[in-house]
Amino acid sequence: MKKVFAVMIFAVFVQCLGCAAFAAENSTNIGEKYFAEIEVSAAWSFAEKTPAVYGIDIAWSNMTFVYSGEETKLWDPKTHTYDVESKGEWKEFSAEITVTNHSNISVSVEMEYVPEDKTCITGSLSKNFAVLEAGKEGDYAGADFVTATLYISGNPSSSDYFGGEKIGTVKIIVK
Numbered sequence: 001m002k003k004v005f006a007v008m009i010f011a012v013f014v015q016c017l018g019c020a021a022f023a024a025e026n027s028t029n030i031g032e033k034y035f036a037e038i039e040v041s042a043a044w045s046f047a048e049k050t051p052a053v054y055g056i057d058i059a060w061s062n063m064t065f066v067y068s069g070e071e072t073k074l075w076d077p078k079t080h081t082y083d084v085e086s087k088g089e090w091k092e093f094s095a096e097i098t099v100t101n102h103s104n105i106s107v108s109v110e111m112e113y114v115p116e117d118k119t120c121i122t123g124s125l126s127k128n129f130a131v132l133e134a135g136k137e138g139d140y141a142g143a144d145f146v147t148a149t150l151y152i153s154g155n156p157s158s159s160d161y162f163g164g165e166k167i168g169t170v171k172i173i174v175k
Helices: 002-016
Strands: 027-030 033-036 056-060 066-076 081-092 094-101 107-115 122-125 129-132 145-153 168-174
Touching: 056 168, 094 107, 094 129, 094 168, 107 122, 107 145, 129 145
Parallel strands: none
Antiparallel strands: 027 033, 056 094, 066 081, 094 145, 107 129, 107 168, 122 145
16 A cells, blocks of 8 residues: 555656746747747749730731733624733732731741632742741840742733732731
8 A cells, every 4th residue: 555655646746846848949938938939931832824915917018019011902803802912021020928926925827829710810929837936025126027928920911900900818827
């Protein structure tokens, strides 16, 4: 019984003793109270979203082409019609088209000349496709561009084109 009594006294004695506490560097013991300052910080994690913004300039030179020539109308008495002979040359036969990319993404440019159905005049472009790089921040004048030249050829007759008729269309597709 003495042993049991001694163990109980020892347990009471241990509980009366103070216990040691360890704190961070910014802790203070004020009397019987413990005070601590803990720095709180945050780190921001976010995905940057930059939506595509298109800014495309399309410029072209004069698209009126000049053919200079002469025609001879020969009367056919058997059919009561004229046979037309024409000779001439194109005085104005080319024009430039420039596409400039001011977008914040790269774009592809497709160009095509489509003649009118009724015409004997053909056209071709010096470039039909290009990839233009995205604009660089703060460098408006350095924007990427492509210039294509449209060339017109053929031998029109004045009965078909007596002045300013549409001979075709340049289609430009930007993707």
